Amino acid sequence: MPELPEVETVRRGLADHVVGRTVARVEVGRERTVRRTSRQAVIDGLTGVTILAADRRGKYLLCPLDSGDTLMVHLRMTGQLLLAPAGAVRPPHTHVVLTLTPNASGRHELWFVDPRTFGEVVVFDPDHVAVELPELAHLGPDPLADGLDVGVLGRLLGGRRTRLKALLLDQHVIAGIGxxxxxxxxxxxxxxxxxxAGSLRRRDVVALHDAMHRILFNAVGAGGSTLGDNQYVDLMGSGGSYQDDHQVYGKAGARCTTCGRGVVRRGVTGGRSTHWCSWCQRVWAPRHWKAASTTEV
DNA sequence: AAACAAACCTGTGCGC
DNA sequence: TGCGCACAGGTTTGTT
Incomplete structure (x- = not known):
């Protein structure tokens, strides 16, 4: 569910409403959510600490704490962070609750809700990130948080035979795109x-770079994409609106709104559904690249 | 190196 | 109405 724009929207909510506040009490329901360490490690690591900032790398939310540790939250497929009035009825699958000390705006709890329990809550020592959270240490550049110019993108793509779709999804190469x-x-x-990836000409790399920044920037501006199941909502429980700007995702069979000539196709690559226009995305490989094609469904 | 498949879980939507 | 199956925004691991 949540990709870079959705995680960034949640991050902004944390920056506005949670940064500077202190955790009075910690409850951990399902231990699976804190499986990286343990229930006790998360309770001990968060009780009494003040949240100093809300940062993001790719799809990882990172909150430095005044204890010197950092709180990491990954929403994976179905995780949500919600700010709620203290004492409000908690939804099913609320696995972690941080009761914040009251401030001018009232008494609040921060909930981590996650039906599929793929998501994680970790308190770790940033000095030992390579050991405690190795995948974070191996993340590629984040197009928005780290910047990613055309030259760097060209070097990331160069010489690779991997398909563009798989490469964009590889968090070790570029972080945040889903x-x-x-x-x-x-x-x-x-x-x-x-x-x-390695077949792109300079002008293709420029087009990819432009598209990446434009799409992600606009999606952040729209508060992310909330699909029909309402799975993704921000810290305050509101959905985003970027789904209204989707041109291909979830539009299989529709006339392409970009070119008006093609039809949106759907296929599966690496177990992930993939959507593209049969006309405006038809050119894909010079003859000398051996074709390996996405199976159409 | 690259491409799969399976695994981790639960909920929903669809066809019959 | 009910049942069973396919499928879902992510990531890791193991196998060709």
Whole structure:
């Protein structure tokens, strides 16, 4: 569910409403949510601490604490962070509750809700990130948080035979892009998802760079994408509106609104649904690249 | 190196 | 109405 724009929207909510506040009490329900360490480690690591900031790298939320540790939250597929009035009825699958000390705006709790329990809450020592959270240490650049110029992008793509779709989803290469935005970005850049990354010409890299920044920037501005199941909501429980701007994701069979000529196709690559326009994304590989195609469904 | 498949879980929507 | 199956925004691990 949550990709870079959604996580960034949650981060902004934390920056506005949670940063500077102190955790009075910690409750951990399902231990699976804190499986990286333990229930006791999270309770001990958060009780009494003040949250100093709200940062983000890719899809990882990172909150430095006055204890010297950092709180990491990853929402994975179905995780939500919600700010609620203290004592409010908690939804099913509320696995972690941080009761904040009261401030001028009242008494609040921060809830981590996650039906599928893929998400995680970790308190770790940033000096030992390579040991305690190795995947965070191996994350690629974040297009918005770290900047990612055309030259760097070209070098990340160069020489690789991997398909563009798979490469955009690889968090070690570029951090933050998920299945929805990978499809929207490739469509905006008019690039076929199966095209080998290393086959891009300079102008293609420029198009991909432009599309990546434009799509992600606009999606953050719209508060992210909330699909029909209302799974993604921000800290205050509101949905985003970028789903109204999707051109291909979830539009299989529809006439392409970009070119008016093609039809949106849906296929599966690496177990992930992939959407592209049959016309404006038709050019995908020079003859010397051996074709390996996405199976159409 | 690259491409799968399976695994981790639960909820929802669809066809019959 | 009910049942069973396919599928879902992510990531890791193991196998070709």
């Amino acid at each position: 299945n929805i935005y990978a499809d929207e970005i490739l469509h905006a850049a008019r690039l076929h998802p199966d095209r080998p």
